[in-house]
Amino acid sequence: MDAPAALEDTVSAQPDGPHGPLIPMPDLTPDDLRAAVSRIAPSRVPALTQHLFEATTNAQQTQSLAPLRAFVHSWAVFIAIERYPERTARLHQLERIIDVGDQDPTEAIAEIQRIREAAEKEAGL
Template structure:
């Protein structure tokens, strides 16, 4: 998992989902503008959190594909979405739980001796 900085997240997105770079750039621009206007770091924190969760999910292709499948199910509106929404929530919570706390560096396992 990359460090929780805009540059590190941009690099990670460029590697795992390059088609999403324009969305990341737009979100960063909006977050920066909002942070300046409100004189608050909250918009930038929200940006970092959102893209860190995205990267945490996309780093696992099967989990990312399952999330997209569930989102399509909810959007289609053809079946009761309760189970899909519950599973979406679980996927996102699992991704969030694996994130390093803000201001910390992700742990890197030591090499085996």
């Protein structure tokens, strides 16, 4: 099976039960990240595309892979979170708690950090 067909099969897999991920965690390549985002958050594809363009330009200008690594890290974490609807909903709820500012944000910030750390681990970062 060729690589694009394999990716399509992987990304189109069914969710693993009612609380499982919407899609498997993709490989950490720009094409696979874009395919995953187009499946779980299609409205975010333009932002991903713009971020990739900027990261590529910055990498060329600075002669460093750091901007591309930051791109991969950012979108891998985004996908790892967004592929679980309950996790995404909880993250947005915590962000609203912080944005509203009518209660101590300490616990919300700590939980957001735990969500992001779990997402990094799932993504292999």
